[in-house]
Amino acid sequence: MSYQVPKFRHPxxxxxxxxxxxxxxxxxxxTLCAGCGHDSISGSIVRACHExxxxxxxxxxxxxxxxxSKSPTYFLGKSHGFNSVHGRMPSVVTGAAMANRDLLYLGVSGDGDTASIGMGQFTHAIRRNLNMVYIVMNNGCYGLTKGQDSATADEGSASKKGDPNPFGAIDLPGLALQLGATFVARSFSGDKEQLVPLIKAAMTHRGFALIDVVSPCVTFNNNTASTKSYEFxxxxxxxxxxxxxxxxxxEITTSYPPGQSQEVTMHDGSVLHLHKVSEELDPFDRSSALLALERYRSSGQILTGLIYMDKDSRDLHEVLETSRRPLNTLVEEDLCPGDKVLQNINASLR
Known part of the structure; x- marks a missing residue:
């Protein structure tokens, strides 16, 4: 069986x-299961990068x-790629980003990879405001090991096995907000019209951008008792x-009905246009975003869309005042400027 995409395309x-x-x-x-939400997310990433x-x-x-974490094989076949150790992807991104700041870093993870073994890595990437897009393909279960509940499975939710989950869920957008994330969104793998603009906005954001995407597992967690199913x-x-x-x-055009709309100019000059449905959420106020998440969670609803964004975010390179040139382009003359410069540095410290 071939896993290569045919090269023939319509001219x-x-x-x-x-x-x-x-x-x-x-x-x-x-090679994922037919109907897996992860493949829809891969398609959204492809569309966002193309557009x-x-x-x-x-x-x-x-x-x-x-x-x-298998899914990066299925998109951006001509990009750089690295499949790291379980839960350790943020450390690899950190090292790569420090060596070459000119690349766009796209991290793909799962609810187990992020909310369990990789929780410490996830939290510190947020705390440092690492300049990356972090997409969580969240299905509430461990699909590779027969569908056990993950840390994001809602209390009372039941997988294919039928036993309700007795533990409360870790809400990744809520946690990211508390830790200081500068871009937080949630979407659904079956809603590309919402997901694609969010991915595009995250890719132009300067700093850590989290998109938690509910992505139903059609094999183990797509039944009426699951809160991560397509139907629910x-x-x-x-x-x-x-x-x-x-x-x-x-040209910026809009077809929105009268209401509360706002345009946000991103760091590269592109524009994010928001039309708010409710006055209850201010996406530029962290406290408002946290309250909205809790309000919808307590009513049994899943809040999707742009939840929070810091328009004045400073990423890790700005905080550490690193070289404007990628470190992998520096030569010996840059790294060792000579004895005279060293003497001046030492004199300034006396």
């Missing part, structure tokens, strides 16, 4: 500003261990509002 596929078609951002044929006209060789995709999420999802991402080269 008139739409091309972006770089001349790439969407096929240029694809990877190998997926942003990103150069594939300037993207680094990294993952840990699990069904979710579609019936209980509530959106913060409509999000449009407008590249800086395009």
């Amino acid at each position: 008139e596929l739409p091309r972006n500003e770089l001349g790439y078609t969407r096929a240029d951002y694809e990877g190998s044929v997926s 942003l006209s990103l150069e594939p060789h300037k993207i680094a995709k990294l993952s840990g261990i699990g069904c979710s 999420v579609r019936e209980h999802a509530a959106a913060t509002g409509t999000v449009d991402f407008v590249p800086m080269r395009e």
Whole structure:
């Protein structure tokens, strides 16, 4: 059986500003279960990168261990990639980002990889405001080891086995907000119209950007008793509002009805256009976002969309005042400027 995508494509596929078609951002044929939400997320990443006209060789995709961490094989086949140790993906991203700040770092993880063995790594990546996009493919179970409940499974939710989960869930967006994350969103793998603009906004955000994506496991956790099933999420999802991402080269147009709308200019000059459904959430106020998450959780609903964003975020490189040039481009003359410079440094410390 071949896992390679056929090279033949329709000659008139739409091309972006770089001349790439969407096929240029694809990877190998997926070996995940048919209908897995993770494949839909992979498709959203492909679409976002194509529409942003990103150069594939300037993207680094990294993952840990699990069904979710297999998925980078299925998108961005011409990008840099590294499949790390279980739960240790953030450390690898940190090292890579410090060596080459010019790449766009896309970390893909699962609810087990993030909320259990990798929890410490996850929290410190947030605390340092590492400049990366962190996508959690959240299905509430361990799909590679027969569907045991993960730390994000809701209390009372039951997997295919049928036993209700006796423990409370770790809410990753809520935790990220408390730890100081500068971009927090949640979406659903079955809602690409919401997910794609969120991915595009996260990729242009400066700092740590978390997108927690509910992604049903069709083999072990897609039944009526599960809160991570397609049926449950579609019936209980509530959106913060409509999000449009407008590249800086395009004219900004809107078709929203009268209401509370706001445009946010991102660091690269692109624009995020928000149309809020409710006055209850201010996506630029951390306390408001935390209250909204708790309000919807207590009512049995899943709050999706952009939950919080810091418009003035300072990433790790800015905090540490690192070299503007990637460290992997520095030569001996840069690293060893000579005896005279060293003498001046020593004199300044006396």
